[in-house]
Amino acid sequence: MTWLDALRDWGPVAALRGPLVALFDATDTAVLLYFLVINTSYLVLIVLASLEFTHHLRRQPFAGLEDAASSPLTQPISVVVPTYNEEVLIVPSVRAMLALRYPEHEVLIVDDGSTDATFERLAAAFDLVAIPRVVPQDVWTKEGVTSVWVPSDGRTPLVVVRKANSGRSDAINVGINAAHYPLVAIVDADSILDPDALLVVAKPFSDDPLRVVATGGVVRAVNGCRVVAGRVVDVRMPKELLARIQVVEYLRAFLLGRTGWSRARSLLLISGAFGLFRRDVLVESGGLDAECIGEDFELVMSIHRRMIRSKRDYRVVFVAEPVLWTEVPADRNVLGRQRRRWHRGLWEVLWKYRGMTFNPRYGRIGMVALPYYWFFELIAPLMELAGIVLVPLGLVVGAVNTEFAVKFVLVAYAYALLITLAALAVEEFSFHRYARWRDLGTAVWASVLENVGYRQMTAWWRVQGLWSALTKRKQVWGVMTRQGFGDEALERTSVGS
Amino acid sequence: MSNGRLLVADDDRDIRDLVAFKLGQAGYEVQAVEDGVAALDAARENVPALVVLDVMMPGLSGVDVTRELRADPRTASVPIILLTARAQEADVENGFATGADDYVVKPFSPRELVSRVQAVLARRGQ
Amino acid sequence: MTGAGALATALVALAGLLLALALVTAAQRAHRQRGERLRALAAEPVRPTLIRLVAGEESDVPGAVEALAGLDSRTWAAVEPSLEGLLLKVKGDAHAAVVAVLEQRGSLARALARTRSRSAVARAHGAEVLGAAGRQAAVEDLLRLLADDDAEVRRVAARALGRIRSTAAAAPLLEAVSSRRPVPPRIIASAVMRIGVGAHPALVATLRDGDTLQRAIAAEIAGLAGATAAVEALMDALLHDPQVEVRVRSARALGRIGMPWATGHLIAATGSGQPLPLRIVASRALGDIGSSDAVPRLSELAADAHHRVASNAAASLLRCGAAGIEALEGVAAAPGGEHAREALAMARLRGIHSGTSAPALGGSR
Numbered sequence A: 001m002t003w004l005d006a007l008r009d010w011g012p013v014a015a016l017r018g019p020l021v022a023l024f025d026a027t028d029t030a031v032l033l034y035f036l037v038i039n040t041s042y043l044v045l046i047v048l049a050s051l052e053f054t055h056h057l058r059r060q061p062f063a064g065l066e067d068a069a070s071s072p073l074t075q076p077i078s079v080v081v082p083t084y085n086e087e088v089l090i091v092p093s094v095r096a097m098l099a100l101r102y103p104e105h106e107v108l109i110v111d112d113g114s115t116d117a118t119f120e121r122l123a124a125a126f127d128l129v130a131i132p133r134v135v136p137q138d139v140w141t142k143e144g145v146t147s148v149w150v151p152s153d154g155r156t157p158l159v160v161v162r163k164a165n166s167g168r169s170d171a172i173n174v175g176i177n178a179a180h181y182p183l184v185a186i187v188d189a190d191s192i193l194d195p196d197a198l199l200v201v202a203k204p205f206s207d208d209p210l211r212v213v214a215t216g217g218v219v220r221a222v223n224g225c226r227v228v229a230g231r232v233v234d235v236r237m238p239k240e241l242l243a244r245i246q247v248v249e250y251l252r253a254f255l256l257g258r259t260g261w262s263r264a265r266s267l268l269l270i271s272g273a274f275g276l277f278r279r280d281v282l283v284e285s286g287g288l289d290a291e292c293i294g295e296d297f298e299l300v301m302s303i304h305r306r307m308i309r310s311k312r313d314y315r316v317v318f319v320a321e322p323v324l325w326t327e328v329p330a331d332r333n334v335l336g337r338q339r340r341r342w343h344r345g346l347w348e349v350l351w352k353y354r355g356m357t358f359n360p361r362y363g364r365i366g367m368v369a370l371p372y373y374w375f376f377e378l379i380a381p382l383m384e385l386a387g388i389v390l391v392p393l394g395l396v397v398g399a400v401n402t403e404f405a406v407k408f409v410l411v412a413y414a415y416a417l418l419i420t421l422a423a424l425a426v427e428e429f430s431f432h433r434y435a436r437w438r439d440l441g442t443a444v445w446a447s448v449l450e451n452v453g454y455r456q457m458t459a460w461w462r463v464q465g466l467w468s469a470l471t472k473r474k475q476v477w478g479v480m481t482r483q484g485f486g487d488e489a490l491e492r493t494s495v496g497s
Numbered sequence B: 001m002s003n004g005r006l007l008v009a010d011d012d013r014d015i016r017d018l019v020a021f022k023l024g025q026a027g028y029e030v031q032a033v034e035d036g037v038a039a040l041d042a043a044r045e046n047v048p049a050l051v052v053l054d055v056m057m058p059g060l061s062g063v064d065v066t067r068e069l070r071a072d073p074r075t076a077s078v079p080i081i082l083l084t085a086r087a088q089e090a091d092v093e094n095g096f097a098t099g100a101d102d103y104v105v106k107p108f109s110p111r112e113l114v115s116r117v118q119a120v121l122a123r124r125g126q
Numbered sequence C: 001m002t003g004a005g006a007l008a009t010a011l012v013a014l015a016g017l018l019l020a021l022a023l024v025t026a027a028q029r030a031h032r033q034r035g036e037r038l039r040a041l042a043a044e045p046v047r048p049t050l051i052r053l054v055a056g057e058e059s060d061v062p063g064a065v066e067a068l069a070g071l072d073s074r075t076w077a078a079v080e081p082s083l084e085g086l087l088l089k090v091k092g093d094a095h096a097a098v099v100a101v102l103e104q105r106g107s108l109a110r111a112l113a114r115t116r117s118r119s120a121v122a123r124a125h126g127a128e129v130l131g132a133a134g135r136q137a138a139v140e141d142l143l144r145l146l147a148d149d150d151a152e153v154r155r156v157a158a159r160a161l162g163r164i165r166s167t168a169a170a171a172p173l174l175e176a177v178s179s180r181r182p183v184p185p186r187i188i189a190s191a192v193m194r195i196g197v198g199a200h201p202a203l204v205a206t207l208r209d210g211d212t213l214q215r216a217i218a219a220e221i222a223g224l225a226g227a228t229a230a231v232e233a234l235m236d237a238l239l240h241d242p243q244v245e246v247r248v249r250s251a252r253a254l255g256r257i258g259m260p261w262a263t264g265h266l267i268a269a270t271g272s273g274q275p276l277p278l279r280i281v282a283s284r285a286l287g288d289i290g291s292s293d294a295v296p297r298l299s300e301l302a303a304d305a306h307h308r309v310a311s312n313a314a315a316s317l318l319r320c321g322a323a324g325i326e327a328l329e330g331v332a333a334a335p336g337g338e339h340a341r342e343a344l345a346m347a348r349l350r351g352i353h354s355g356t357s358a359p360a361l362g363g364s365r
Helices: A003-009 A011-062 A065-070 A090-098 A118-126 A168-178 A197-207 A241-263 A279-284 A295-309 A332-352 A360-378 A380-397 A402-429 A437-470 B013-025 B036-045 B062-071 B089-098 B110-125 C002-055 C061-069 C073-087 C093-104 C107-114 C120-133 C136-145 C151-164 C167-176 C185-209 C212-224 C228-240 C244-257 C260-269 C276-289 C292-301 C307-317 C321-333 C338-350
Strands: A077-083 A105-112 A128-131 A145-151 A158-163 A183-187 A212-221 A226-228 A231-234 A274-278 A315-326 B005-009 B029-033 B050-054 B080-084 B102-105
Touching: A003 A011, A003 A380, A011 A241, A011 A315, A011 A360, A011 A380, A011 A402, A011 C120, A011 C151, A065 A197, A065 C185, A077 A090, A077 A168, A077 A197, A090 A105, A090 A118, A105 A118, A105 A168, A118 A128, A118 A145, A118 A158, A128 C338, A145 A168, A158 A168, A168 A183, A168 A279, A183 A197, A183 A279, A197 A212, A197 A274, A197 A315, A212 A241, A212 A295, A241 A315, A241 A332, A241 A402, A241 A437, A274 A279, A274 A295, A279 A295, A295 A315, A295 A332, A295 A360, A332 A360, A332 A437, A360 A380, A380 A402, A380 A437, A402 A437, A402 C002, A437 C002, B005 B013, B005 B036, B013 B029, B013 B050, B013 B110, B013 C002, B013 C073, B029 B036, B036 B050, B036 B062, B050 B062, B050 B110, B062 B080, B062 B089, B080 B089, B080 B110, B089 B102, B102 B110, B110 C093, C002 C061, C002 C073, C002 C093, C061 C093, C073 C093, C073 C107, C073 C120, C093 C107, C093 C120, C107 C120, C107 C136, C120 C136, C120 C151, C136 C151, C136 C167, C151 C167, C151 C185, C167 C185, C167 C212, C185 C212, C185 C228, C212 C228, C212 C244, C228 C244, C228 C260, C244 C260, C244 C276, C260 C276, C260 C292, C276 C292, C276 C307, C292 C307, C292 C321, C307 C321, C307 C338, C321 C338
Parallel strands: A077 A105, A077 A183, A105 A158, A212 A315, B005 B029, B005 B050, B050 B080, B080 B102
Antiparallel strands: A128 A145, A145 A158, A183 A274, A212 A274, A226 A231
């Protein structure tokens, strides 16, 4: 008789066995079904995404970006950058944004009441002067504009709008009002755009000008990369395990979560870090919902709802090309806050738009995409967490067959690994931005390690986020502590003074 | 014979090599770099007789480089020719307003570029 | 237990798949890197010849052409993409030299054959090369591709026809904007603009007889191309076209062309009973023309209730000579003159005090 048998005979444990056996018996078919459906859907999305990548890549040489870059008919873009306390990065970021390849664009910095030297750095670098600019109130905003500044040469297409602090969404809404041009790109100040980013995400607007209302592109993790003058010049894997796993996570998320869905014409999410929108559509939708945590998700949902309700033929398009690099949290606490916030946002938006779910009027969005988000994106961490608790418990109590449980867990993790490796393979066949063999090895290893600890940790944070949403606790914005990209041009004094 | 050192900045290797070769043939000593930051560094380290700058370079555009060069007393008077893919009046106007001496629209004729370099240098030499 | 059995099978299958995927990924990487290395190895020694060719010095070209014509097929395969790329980067003698080499190596004949390929990617590639090389002889084939099933092929064909500057392609290009298999307006516009003066008769005809989309795009191109021949038709369209979109684009075009006698028509288009988009564009177009006749009306518009109308009118006044600036200062001093004050502030920054040319800021084109 082993210690385990002794434990199982112990009163309280023995008492648990009955209910647990009943629970497993009642749910095992459902759990198995859930498992099958979620994994099959991943498979379908991967196939869709691969089709999209193949299509996109084979046509890339004839995309005519050069032509678009020099055409007077390419629609001009206002790049709106909500900025709060970004003194370290703001000047090189703005320079890089001004140098983006595009026929006509303005960079519109909305200084959301920064308390550091963000504005002073900008004012010094670009010799800003105040002008009596008239900003229309096309979108309602909490805070108004206090002053508008432009470079003293009167030509550099940079506008700095100052206002009292009222949060990212409200700052973006102020930016939408101040934007001059028919297309508005929303970009975070800390992100790094590829030189062709605007051309790439604007292409659907010129290919299908009557229908396209919003586009987004692939976001990648910048950690570990070499950055010079606000531009990624050498793509590498980061050193920290946490960041490495996120690199792989981003690759997979954009493959599964965006490319596949866009191919199925039911894209629900454009990354908040970078999206391009028609200004009139933003104005019609009333801009961003400042009360909502998942404001980027909310915006796209609001556009979908408005367009479908007014029976317009429209498209929200995802471009399967890396356009933006962002710093992912290397610190566990920061990551936890981010994930709690994301999941809370997911809940808030799904709840706000619950009327669209399973509503045939909203077509694929209502019947497929939204239910998918409810059942898989929202519930998945709960299921995962339940599994983490119940399976070991069932094993201890003897309510589940050990061999079966071990195999089930192995299959589940092997499948997850398969999805991730598929994402790595697609990256290798398409963009292969990670040039070193060592980085490939690191990525595979990170994909394995993701299943041990990281997955469980994020599941826990996501459940926490869901809980705080349901209990309506006050929203807490995650504070991102920046390490900076180690921009090599930043360390020299030559540029920007 | 050498007519003085010229600096060429373009992120497109074909164009960089072509311009460097063509100007080399015309008797100039040429230094070629591939982005705006490198162009600024090179110009500050050793002031060239003339600079040929691509306008659309990632990170720091040709117009930005022009502005920085004009702001620095050592390089304020270096002649600058911009290479641009955009022939729009606003861009041309901006280039001249920032202090460029001439511009050449891409796709360009290598011969024409050399003539313009010679003309700008001759005007400055007077 | 069957459940465990099924799981065991699944586990074995998954392990196999994982291994296969890892191997395929690694193999792809090795294959790609080897290919790149070999191509670079083959192409690098030829590069100086390539540069000599495009540098276009008369004494160098024949030698370079001969050297490239004599390359073995593997080296040529590595060099060909660079040459095709160079076609779009140079013009004049340099361009002609590259075309001569591609001709000699049979690349252009192959490109022509590719326009009949079953693969859309091959058809697009063929069209791209023929366009970049400026092949007049390919116009017929490219016109056929303008109605291709694949949208990307149609776009490439339209761009290619523009690069070839074929006058005969102007009318079909303008029709393609609203055909059953359409080509995006921006691409049509660039192509027709490249064709130049030869396309102007087709523009005028389309402006009078085309459908809504065709008339709108014809008006837009006429403006960008400075087609003075189209001014009469544009003035007609500005006041009488049934579609607002066509009227808006005609207003913009008249501004861009800049004939002072269009001023009266444009002033009429800013009337308070006119559609808002038309008023916005017309108040800007008046500044593009810059006639002092527009000053009284622009002064009223600079204090208009609508943001874009007022801001465009204020910017326009700056460009109507001394009378315009004087009027603008008057508006700025009066109540409701915030747009005028903004325009004056920007003008001071730029050091403009007599309307030299179009300030790019001021937006809403």
